[in-house]
Amino acid sequence: MAKISAEENYFSAKKAMSVETQLSAILKNLEISPELVKTICEGEIDRDFIVALNALRQKLNSMKEYEEIENFKAVEEMKPIYDLARLKASHRSRDFLLAKIKEIRNLTLDLNEFQNKELLKYKTLDYFLIERNPEAAIEVCDTYINTARQYYFDNFDLYKNALTRVITGQLDREIKFGSSGESVVSMLFRTTKNIANPKLNGIFNQTGAESSKQNYFSMGTRGLAIHSLEKNQLKAIDIESSGKQLFIEDVFYQFNLALSENSKKEYQFISKFFSVKNNKTSNVEIEMKKMIFMHVFEPIFTIGKELVSNYILNSFDALGILMCISSIAKIQTDLHFETVDNYFHSLSMLLWPRFQTLIDLHVERLAKLSSDKKVSSFRFNSYPHEVTRQFADFISSIIKISECFDSTVLLAGMGRMRNGMNNLLKKLSITSKDKEMEKVFLVNNYDQILIIFKENEVDGGNPENKNI
Template sequence: MWRDRISGQATPSQNRNPSLPRRSSSQLSRAPGAGPGPGGPYNNRPGGGARTSSTPLLLSPNDSTASLPGTTPAPNGLGLRQASGGQRTRPAVVPDPLEVLNGIIGKEQPQKDLPQLLDEQYTRPDELVETIDFNGLSLEQFVNKSDPPPIRRSPSSDVNAQTIQQFEQERDKFEELHTSITGCDDVSRSVEMYLNDFSNELGAVSAEIETLQTRSTQLNAMLENRRNVERLLGPAVEEISISPKAVRTIADGPMDENWVRALNEIDARTAGIEAKASSSSGFKAIEDVRPLLVNVKDRAIERIRDYLVSQIRAIRSPNINVQIIQQQRLVKFKDLFSYLFKAHPKLAGEISQAYINTMRWYYTSNFTRYVQALDKVKVYPSDRNEVLGGDSHGSRGSSILQSGRAGSAAHDPFSLGRRIDVLRNGNQQALSSYLAEEDHSYHGIETPFRNFNVALVDNLSAEYSFLSEFFPPMTFHQISRMATDIFEQSFTIGSNLTKKLIENTTDSLGVLMCVRLNQHSAFELQRRKVPVADSYVNGINMQLWPRFQVIMDLHGESLKRVGSNTGRSAVSALSIAGGDDLKNSSAPHFLTQRFGQLMHGILVLSSDAGDDEPVSNSLARLRTEFDTLLAKLSRNGTDAKRRERFLFNNYSLILTIISVSCSKSTNFAGNADQSPGYPRQISSGAATAFGRDVEEL
């Protein structure tokens, strides 16, 4: 039993270095960390025993062979046995513990069974431990005694005791040093493990990098090949491809600027695809795209048709402003009709015809209402006595009746007066229906004629401009024919209004003013480059000029009728004061005043007329009849000198009126230069018609 206890703690003396001092038995009973075992401080001493004890402490083949001897201690200062995680094993080649104890107590044993360790001879040093007297006690009893017996020491034991005592004093330092060395060894071992792992991982990463480099090289080659292919196939694919955004916009998008841009894109791609399909260089991808393109094209045509039909239908709404629909909803999207005209000409023609029918109804209804409003404008009534040779009493009576019909309006059919303001006024706006209905003053026939034609010219110009802008695929003749179809009934309404105004009138000045207004409308249409109303203007002229000649002939016939009457009653009717005053007076006749005023008005209105007009011929006939009448009236005088004075006074009055009219007509010509459209030739034949007669007198 005693030998088993000692054998678990003791270390053979043969493993010690002979140069070290011997230790006492009290030193052998210390803690395992201080003993001579594998984990003690003597484990690091040189010799064969230290090398053999460090061999089984390697944990793995990857551990460094240069690490410190001993096993890795556990944390917090645990022993070697606890840090290793298992039971510590005794070295295979060690001395017998019994022999070691016998050597300590001084009992010699035969050395026949002592093994040879590493070819070295192990002997017990004599000076290691002195002989101890146990007094017949066991070793455990001897250790537990309070007063151990004195130990006999040799002279050299004092030195060993001092060395042991010094070692005991610095044991903690050695233990701390051992612990630090062991910790460093553990850290070095862990660093070694980390470095080994890092080396392994670095090798794996290097292999992966090589793989990635190889893969990158392959991808670069593929990318370069793709770029080469894209450089060759990109333009061809771009020409036959349509973006999904454009297709979605055409199919379901709102009708706005983006829709028009998408339509133009599809139109351009369609033209390119059709060109390639018809050429010999077409490829199979075009045949795959064409059905899809046809579907998109059909959808675009359907949406354009619905949009245009809805806008045309909106024109028929009551109180609608056509100009807003035309400018903001149709002209703004004029590319729609262009595409429809190219993609589906039949449908484009049907929509054009629907627009023509709608606008014809629109203008016809509006001009009909406008004419009804102009009918409410009060016009001076016509009288058969409003001719030069009309009876003065009848004329006064008719004036009285006229004043009764026209209220306080004073009207002289032979005086131009302020009626010329209709031509001189630079205002080109027509009278609105509301103002026409509310106007209670009297006007000449030129007022309703002017307002209707100004409104007609403005609407015709606006409509022709819209047609030219919205229907650009059509030719000039097609657009002109469309405008003519739209305004055909409106032209008829204007012709009927003109006929109604002039068919029963004897107002020659009013008819001539209508002629000038019609000429002004023609010149304005030429300036605006609207040729579709030429037939209407010519038709109005064909109504006005014959009526003007008829009225001038009525004036001449009235003078002839007055001059053909003989007897006292006729002469009395032509006198100023009645009775026989004509024989005793040389004052101008009242017919001379009428004739001069009529001549004045005609000359003013003809200041810018050409020589090819029938005005000069009508004036020549009328002058002839008036000369004949004055000659007949002058023969009624008793004295030749009185007759000459009578003729001189009448012709002087006419020249005075004409001279005033010529000066005014010159001013009017200056004003007319500011308004476009009138010719700049001035006819002087009518102005000098009576100059020769005065000179002859």
């Protein structure tokens, strides 16, 4: 019996020691040092404060676990102290973040640099608010949304105004095939080598005329930055002082390049700052980040759409509009930011119908030129017709611009123009009384098209282009 009693005492003592060890560990976890309290309540909000805040988070998590133990006196006694520390930490974190966010109101601020250097450094404060004071976290989030939204709106509105003040070559009336007298159109007549019997009239002759300021049937050097997607974003402060003159596609490209780059950086910041500390991002959190982003950038998307509506949709510059469409594909391919896809889709839905309308006008013009009345007034010669040059410039420019995307609408429109041009040339050719000259006229005109294709670096032998 004595032996059993001794064993019972041993196990009882061992159990007591185990309980005491566990209790000691619990009390140590619950213990909050004066240094920690002082840092939370009075210390500068710096690296030491963040360390103290993380320590407080861990202790609050421990407290939550121990609260489930019934009649745990130590927890009941420590809870008011932890609540006070939590409230003080929340209050100071909230005030600090709100003060930081208000600095964004300075329009000359580099927001992305400020986000990386001043806000992300203190993202632990927002984590703490999300976990321990959701109401304060919502206030911080709402304040950030409203402040960043206004910052972007003011800056992009200034940028749009600076860009639109230097727009050049706005085409507010229709340019027509065969209307070389219009001052807005430059006819780039070239040396033309007729392919026929050298004894025939006009062969090997050089035709020419003075070129005016802009040829809207040819892309020329327009769109070089867009075509190569050079990220040479113009700053608003430099636009007017630089003396640059911008076509509509330059304005469109510069604005949307700035929008895309800033929106991508903004979304990356939101994803890092407004998130909780876990390894797995939930669908709810992803949707929340998208919602925050859309609240911030929605006014900027509106400015972009208004830019198109007010300055581009009333233009008769078909090549400029197509270059705007092309720049959308270039920007999307390069930046890979799906969150703004809907915005760019809405721009495409505005631009494509206008481009199609302008193609329809050109098709109608070719039909009018092919009318019996117009054809009967044609004084036959074997030189390439001026419409041929305009048509070849226009079509080769379209092919050049559209290399980065496919569109059945585009191909259909060019096919209709091709048919209209063929019909015109055939009707003009038969005004000759000489069957041989009729052939010479057609050969010269089709050769002119191939020459212009070559000059514009478009492969006329390519099966796709050959059909056009």
